[in-house]
Amino acid sequence: VGGREGLLRFRLPSFEQLSGAAYGGNNTKAPGYSDVAAGPNSIICADLEGTLYVHDPTTCDLRLERPYQPSVVESGQRLVASRVQSFKRPIVGLHGGFGGAARLTLSRDAVYLGGQDGVVTVCTLSNLNVVARVRLSEGPEPPGIRVLHLGASSQRLYCGALSMVHALSTPSLAVEAKLHGGPRVPIFGKVCGIVEGNGGQLLFTSDTGGPSIHLWDTTRWEWLSRIELAQGGGAACYLAAPVGNTGGRDDDHLLAATDTGRLLCFRLGRVPPLLIFEGGGGGAMATSPLCSDLVVIMEQQSGCLMTRRCSGLS
Numbered sequence: 001v002g003g004r005e006g007l008l009r010f011r012l013p014s015f016e017q018l019s020g021a022a023y024g025g026n027n028t029k030a031p032g033y034s035d036v037a038a039g040p041n042s043i044i045c046a047d048l049e050g051t052l053y054v055h056d057p058t059t060c061d062l063r064l065e066r067p068y069q070p071s072v073v074e075s076g077q078r079l080v081a082s083r084v085q086s087f088k089r090p091i092v093g094l095h096g097g098f099g100g101a102a103r104l105t106l107s108r109d110a111v112y113l114g115g116q117d118g119v120v121t122v123c124t125l126s127n128l129n130v131v132a133r134v135r136l137s138e139g140p141e142p143p144g145i146r147v148l149h150l151g152a153s154s155q156r157l158y159c160g161a162l163s164m165v166h167a168l169s170t171p172s173l174a175v176e177a178k179l180h181g182g183p184r185v186p187i188f189g190k191v192c193g194i195v196e197g198n199g200g201q202l203l204f205t206s207d208t209g210g211p212s213i214h215l216w217d218t219t220r221w222e223w224l225s226r227i228e229l230a231q232g233g234g235a236a237c238y239l240a241a242p243v244g245n246t247g248g249r250d251d252d253h254l255l256a257a258t259d260t261g262r263l264l265c266f267r268l269g270r271v272p273p274l275l276i277f278e279g280g281g282g283g284a285m286a287t288s289p290l291c292s293d294l295v296v297i298m299e300q301q302s303g304c305l306m307t308r309r310c311s312g313l314s
Helices: none
Strands: 006-011 016-022 035-038 043-046 052-055 062-066 073-080 083-090 104-106 110-114 119-124 130-135 145-150 157-161 164-168 175-179 191-197 202-207 212-217 222-228 238-240 253-257 263-267 274-279 283-288 291-299 305-309
Touching: 006 043, 035 104, 043 104, 104 145, 110 145, 110 157, 119 145, 145 191, 157 191, 164 191, 164 202, 191 238, 191 253, 238 283, 253 283
Parallel strands: none
Antiparallel strands: 006 016, 035 043, 043 052, 052 062, 073 083, 104 110, 110 119, 119 130, 145 157, 157 164, 164 175, 191 202, 202 212, 212 222, 238 253, 253 263, 263 274, 283 291, 291 305
């Protein structure tokens, strides 16, 4: 678990604290880790300036630190003492603040980071050297990447910027699809959550304007359905799609947690999915392939960690 104070490592399901480390960066305006991603051999953290930190997976000791390397320069004019001055400055850091969907994800050998400049940066997992970059938009205003998700089954990289989701193949970062609203696709707000499900054949995205959750067929990149969320309940900033115990689609679930702490669970045996639970206790979520039915949630209201089983939500 990463946060403003640093990094903590727990044993599941007892939540016994095993190790920890203080925040190792120099960001004095917003100190702390805003994003964290864990792999078998390392833990990668990021702060809001886009600096990456490699921690030991057992002791949490800091191994390596790599500041954000800007590639987009912002230019403009400003009025200083009644005189117009031109300026150029690099765009660094992450879009948004603490909380919300992840802007950092890992593959077996690479680190993917989505920046405020609308650029996806790929670094080697071993030493954080930059090996590839792709800019999602060539317009004058960088879109700012709000969410990054690597599909566990397809190994596609999904990037949410403004109201569009870019699906990129890895490791080439070639664009497979751009998913957005249209005459028959009612997407009204910015993308705030992405998760792949059903063995990579389904994609779930959430937006702030509905607020709502959308289902996409990734075999044809076709919009399937929209789940409209209750007004006043917040946008679904956190999505998780644990695989059921039997491995069939009828046993799979979609979990959604809103920015107001609501938790919803849907069964995926039909389109649109069937809502089987709605209540409190929502927050940032994490799943593990070692226990597919178990979801770890950091409850937004209390700040406490808890575990929930999808089979027990009804």
